Amino acid sequence: MVAAEAPTTAPGETVDMELENVIRRRRMVRSFSGRRVPDDVVRRIVGAAVRAPTAGNTDGWAVVALQGPSETAAFWDATTTAEWRERSQRWPGLSLAPLVLAVMTSPGRYLDRYAEADKAPSGLGRTPSAEHAGDPAPPGDPAHPRDPAHPRDPAHPGTPALSEAASLAPAVPVGDPAEHAWPVPYWFVDAGQVVTHLLLAATDAALGACFLGNFRGETALLTTLGVPDGWRYVGAVLVGEPGAGDHRSASLARGRRQVDDVTHFGRW
Numbered sequence: 191m192v193a194a195e196a197p198t199t200a201p202g203e204t205v206d207m208e209l210e211n212v213i214r215r216r217r218m219v220r221s222f223s224g225r226r227v228p229d230d231v232v233r234r235i236v237g238a239a240v241r242a243p244t245a246g247n248t249d250g251w252a253v254v255a256l257q258g259p260s261e262t263a264a265f266w267d268a269t270t271t272a273e274w275r276e277r278s279q280r281w282p283g284l285s286l287a288p289l290v291l292a293v294m295t296s297p298g299r300y301l302d303r304y305a306e307a308d309k310a311p312s313g314l315g316r317t318p319s320a321e322h323a324g325d326p327a328p329p330g331d332p333a334h335p336r337d338p339a340h341p342r343d344p345a346h347p348g349t350p351a352l353s354e355a356a357s358l359a360p361a362v363p364v365g366d367p368a369e370h371a372w373p374v375p376y377w378f379v380d381a382g383q384v385v386t387h388l389l390l391a392a393t394d395a396a397l398g399a400c401f402l403g404n405f406r407g408e409t410a411l412l413t414t415l416g417v418p419d420g421w422r423y424v425g426a427v428l429v430g431e432p433g434a435g436d437h438r439s440a441s442l443a444r445g446r447r448q449v450d451d452v453t454h455f456g457r458w
Contacts, residue, residue, distance in 0.1 A: 212390050212393050212394050213390065215393050216389055216390055216393040216399075218399075218400040218401070218439065219398025219399060219400055219432045219436060220280050220283055220284055220400050220428075220436055220437070220439075221280070221282075221283025221284070221286070221398075221432065221433040221434065221435050221436035221437075222283060222284075222286040222287045222288065222398060222428070222430035222431060222432065222433045223286065223430065223431040223432065223433040224286040224288055224430070224433070225288060225430065225431045226257065226258065226288045226289075227257070227288055227289045227397065227429055227430060227431075231395050231397075232255055232257070232289060232429075234391065234395065235291075235388055235391040235392055235395060235429065236253060236255070236291070236388070237391075238387045238388065238390065238391035238394075239251075239253070239384045239387040239388050239391070241387065242380070242383040242384045242386075242387045243380070243383060244376075244380040244383075245300065245303075245376040245379070245380060246300070246303045246304060246309055248299055248300050248303040248376075248380070249299075250295055250296040250297075250298075250299035250300050250303070250377055250380065251293065251294060251295045251296070251377075251380060251381050251384050252293075252294045252296075252421070253291045253292060253293055253294065253384075253388075254291075254292040254294065254415050254417070255289065255290075255291055255292075256289070256290040256291075256292065257288060257289055258288060261290075262285075262287065262288075262289075262290045264411075264414045264415070265290050265292060265411065265426065266285065267410075267414075268407040268410040268411035268414055269402070269404075269405075269406055269407040269411060269426075270406070270407075271406075279437055280437060282435065283433055283435055283436055283437075284428065286430070286433055287428035287429065287430050288429075288430045288431075289428070289429040289430055290426050290427075290428055290429075291388060291426060291427040291428075291429065292411065292415065292423060292426045293381055293384060293385055293388075293423075293424045293425055293426065293427065294381075294417060294421045294422065294423055294424065295377040295378065295380070295381040295421065295422050295424050296377065296420055296421050296422070297366070297369050297375065297377045297420070297422065298316070298366065298420045299377075300314075300372075300376060300377050301314070301315055301316035301366055301368050301369065302315070302316055303315075304316075313371060314368070314371050314372055315368065316366055316368050317367075317368050377422070378424065381424040382424075385401055385424070385425065385427060388427045388429075389401065389427060392427070392429045397429055397430060397431060397432075398429070398430060398431065398432035399427055399428060399429045399430075400427070400428050401425055401426070401427055401428075402425055402426045402428065403425045404423050404424055404425050408422070408423045411423055
């Protein structure tokens, strides 16, 4: 198990926390046995995400933990279509995931945090003069992560739309104009770090896990789950005991680049 706190060591000294082993073992599992994940394990996995860094220590994220078919059905109904479920080779395995952790983020919490005295000089905080909060994103806005004009299959991000009906899904409100002052929206960056912690913690617990992005049904999902206004759905981490029939992703044929391929010392 990955230690919660690193022991004190001299600079440069290697500490065996088994982290490298967990990182190397982690892979996307898209077929599950359906066996329930014990509540204490769920709390341990989410507890690892609590340790994820966030800008300004905002902690502007949350998860909705859906356990068992009666709860996970609401997730699948909102984020997929009957057409996709009928034709997807992955659906039988995905549908058996006993735990769905729907990851949410709150841009407003970041705007409020960066309006506080120690962060206000950044100019990234909420401004009282905002006049157009809640205006919908223009159709096809490439900056909008849930662009209804370009829905995608959540289990296959690079594939075409789930169905023509998906393109009719309403746009999610952009929110406070102050969000546009952020060169990089850290509420999504931080949520990504939360997702990574969840995936690694699931691996550390000898469970399988995968991440499904937000490509369809955000408004319906937020409403169904009773998520307060102002929160965005980022994606979901499915967790459970691996099952049979996990189709190997064709993307694996691309391989991984090596350290020398991705590292530029000094300059590009």
